[in-house]
Amino acid sequence: MPEESELDALDARLLLLLTDEPRLGVLECSRRLGVARGTVQARMDRLERRGVLRGFPPDLDLAAMGYGLTAFAVLEIAQGRRTEVAERLRAIAEVCEVHATTGQGDLLVRMVARDNADLQHVIDRVVNVEWVSRTSTSIALSTPVPTRVRPLLELAVE
Amino acid sequence: MPEESELDALDARLLLLLTDEPRLGVLECSRRLGVARGTVQARMDRLERRGVLRGFPPDLDLAAMGYGLTAFAVLEIAQGRRTEVAERLRAIAEVCEVHATTGQGDLLVRMVARDNADLQHVIDRVVNVEWVSRTSTSIALSTPVPTRVRPLLELAVE
DNA sequence: CACACACTAGGCAACCTGTCCAGTGAAACA
DNA sequence: TGTTTCACTGGACAGGTTGCCTAGTGTGTG
Numbered sequence: 001m002p003e004e005s006e007l008d009a010l011d012a013r014l015l016l017l018l019t020d021e022p023r024l025g026v027l028e029c030s031r032r033l034g035v036a037r038g039t040v041q042a043r044m045d046r047l048e049r050r051g052v053l054r055g056f057p058p059d060l061d062l063a064a065m066g067y068g069l070t071a072f073a074v075l076e077i078a079q080g081r082r083t084e085v086a087e088r089l090r091a092i093a094e095v096c097e098v099h100a101t102t103g104q105g106d107l108l109v110r111m112v113a114r115d116n117a118d119l120q121h122v123i124d125r126v127v128n129v130e131w132v133s134r135t136s137t138s139i140a141l142s143t144p145v146p147t148r149v150r151p152l153l154e155l156a157v158e
Numbered sequence: 159m160p161e162e163s164e165l166d167a168l169d170a171r172l173l174l175l176l177t178d179e180p181r182l183g184v185l186e187c188s189r190r191l192g193v194a195r196g197t198v199q200a201r202m203d204r205l206e207r208r209g210v211l212r213g214f215p216p217d218l219d220l221a222a223m224g225y226g227l228t229a230f231a232v233l234e235i236a237q238g239r240r241t242e243v244a245e246r247l248r249a250i251a252e253v254c255e256v257h258a259t260t261g262q263g264d265l266l267v268r269m270v271a272r273d274n275a276d277l278q279h280v281i282d283r284v285v286n287v288e289w290v291s292r293t294s295t296s297i298a299l300s301t302p303v304p305t306r307v308r309p310l311l312e313l314a315v316e
Numbered sequence: 317c318a319c320a321c322a323c324t325a326g327g328c329a330a331c332c333t334g335t336c337c338a339g340t341g342a343a344a345c346a
Numbered sequence: 347t348g349t350t351t352c353a354c355t356g357g358a359c360a361g362g363t364t365g366c367c368t369a370g371t372g373t374g375t376g
Contacts, residue, residue: 006224015216022214027332036355041334054217056180058173060307064209066164067310072259072266086302093309101230101296108230108296112310138259138266144244149218151251152225152270185363194324199365317376324371331364337357344351 007052010035012156014043015053019150022056067094067112069119070140073126075107081131082107088129094122165210168193170314172201173211177308180214225252225270227277228298231284233265239289240265246287252280 007015010033017029026044030037047053062070077085082100089095089109097110109126113119119139127135165173168191175187184202188195205211220228235243240258247253247267255268267284271277277297285293 015218018216022216025332026334037333038356039354042353051219051222054219056214057217058176058180059212059215060173061209061212062307062310065310065314070257072257082302090303093313095303096307097305098301098303099228099230099298100300100302101298103296106296107302108298138261138264140257140259140266142258143256144240144258144265145248145253145256147255149220149254151253152220152223155251156223183363184365195364196325197323200322320375321373322371323373325369327368328366329364331362333362334360336359338355340353340355342352342354345349346347 007153007156009157010039011043011047011052012153014040015047016150016153016157018056019153062096062112066114069113069115070143071111071113071119071123071137072140073109073111073123073135073137075109075127075129075132076134077105077107078131078133079105081105085129085131089126092122092125095126165311165314167315168197169201169205169210170311172198173205174308174311174315176214177311220254220270224272227271227273228301229269229271229277229281229295230298231267231269231281231293231295233267233285233287233290234292235263235265236289236291237263239263243287243289247284250280250283253284 013033014029017032018024024032026040027037030040033040044053048055062068075085082105085107086098086100089098089107092111094111094113095109096112099108100106101108111122111126113122123137126132127137171191172187175190176182182190184198185195188198191198202211206213220226233243240263243265244256244258247256247265250269252269252271253267254270257266258264259266269280269284271280281295284290285295
């Protein structure tokens with residue numbers, strides 16, 4: 001039984017369809033793809049089992065929720081304190097994402113805020129976390145390419 | 159008619175519920191929240207109209223799809239060429255996200271790759287884009303805080 | 317006091333879901 | 347070559363859900 005972690009064309013077409021119109025049900029998908037309903041159902045089950053398809057979380061627009069500002073911070077932290085720092089960052093609601101990256105113990109943080117005053121406050125909390133030494137923060141002015149997976153799916157369709 | 163871009167407690171509880179169990183239908187949500195079905199329906203319609211709720215896109219695990227590596231690049235670009243550079247970056251499938259940030263014309267790029275060789279290839283394509291001057295790239299080793307919105311919703315519940 | 321508004325509670329037909337089943341073609345195996 | 351496995355098709359079924367609508371209630375505003 002080969003690992004087969006690759007997506008075949010049908011998987012990719014299905015995911016592409018769901019990406020464009022997430023509300024579609026299994027039946028409608030089967031019609032659009034020209035396959036039987038059971039097939040679509042089986043594919044979705046398999047994708048979930050394999051962990052490729054995690055689910056269908058609501059896609060929220062933070063800006064529309066009042067969090068119009070996004071900022072990134074690169075944190076340089078004390079040796080061996082990544083876990084502790086990450087934990088403290090996790091406790092800050094406005095911190096939306098943290099990545100540990102190569103380099104001397106760096107963390108890349110994405111955060112949001114309601115306005116400049118709020119952002120100042122959030123940044124303060126982030127950079128004042130214990131064991132954080134040097135930091136450099138920059139504000140997102142625009143997002144020329146919003147988070148996307150579509151192109152990778154298109155590749156998989158062949 | 160006030161702007162009212164704020165979420166009230168019910169909105170937040172609904173979104174929280176959908177965040178945890180996205181598959182729930184309107185009826186089930188109404189049961190869990192202890193309100194009438196029509197109310198949930200009305201709230202969801204309103205959230206969509208306001209642009210807060212964009213939809214329910216499939217959440218794909220790129221690692222499970224074979225793209226196990228994530229890298230970030232900060233690009234310094236020639237004055238006034240942000241649009242052109244962004245366009246060329248958009249054409250690269252592995253580029254999953256681009257933000258324009260404060261600083262001297264910087265772009266923050268997130269990209270993925272299948273393995274080290276592939277990553278090398280992707281990075282090359284990104285940093286060789288026209289008008290890109292200095293670049294600095296780092297590889298994501300882990301993600302202590304995966305993309306999340308939940309804490310902000312919890313704040314809104316009060 | 318009247319009106320608008322949000323919510324509740326219920327009813328209806330059309331549709332979809334989960335779950336079976338039998339039949340087919342192709343690839344893998346002995 | 348004959349057999350088994352597997353994915354897919356096409357169809358069936360009951361039960362739940364959706365979209366849509368109506369009527370009644372309570373609250374806040376002018």
